[in-house]
Amino acid sequence: MHGTIFTLLKRYVQTQYDHSTWIQLLENSGLTAADFDHKHVYPDEHMYRLVGEAATMTGLSATELHEKFGEYLVPDLMYMYQKLLQPEWTTLDMLEHTEGTMHRQVRSEHAENAPPVLHVTRVGPDELFIDYVSARRMGALAVGIVRGLAKYYDEADVIKVEPTTSENGEEVRIRVRRVKSVG
Known part of the structure; x- marks a missing residue:
């Protein structure tokens, strides 16, 4: 998945919650705190892990998120x-x-x-x-x-x-x- 989507996901989490929630989401997903670069493509698995963990953290379903x-x-x-x-x-x-x-x-x-x-x-x-x-x-x-x-x-x-x-x-x-x- 294109890095722009991850960059926007980061901003979405920070806007809806806060920066520490983004950091916690990365850690819980087993990803590093390094920023996703909007010029690169990342494995779809990263998005699945982030959304799955966000669902656990928020109580919302992955579909709702x-x-x-x-x-x-x-x-x-x-x-x-x-x-x-x-x-x-x-x-x-x-x-x-x-x-x-x-x-x-x-x-x-x-x-x-x-x-x-x-x-x-x-x-x-x-x-x-x-x-x-x-x-x-x-x-x-x-x-x-x-x-x-x-x-x-x-x-x-x-x-x-x-x-x-x-x-x-x-x-x-x-x-x-x-x-x-x-x-």
Whole structure:
């Protein structure tokens, strides 16, 4: 997994808890206190250990933690890839274009990095399905990112995100739809 994700995980833990919690999390995970370098790729196992230990420390499930972290990632991801975004995009448009823009760039810049493959099927102007495919089994992170995108585009009150399969599989189907706002 790319070092940027670990750097953002560190910041997430420090923001939600504190620096000593990050240090304790590293120690409990059997990792060193050295900072992860955003220019390198690290074994996925490091993320599994960190999230598993964080679940033990917080009492939250790994799925809940992945979703919360996914939401947290969005502003940074949008900043990093702002040159690839179109100003008229909405949440659904962004999701429809993620594979061909951001993921394509990540793959071209970092051959050893492997973001999940997202097969997005737009079934109407207000609905799409995301078929997440990754041996990492981090569909919950994708669900969190979708929720974070809805917040980013100020559509959190009208975008519904519904995993239709287990979020822990190599293949996860996520239904995303825009509903009428409750007023």
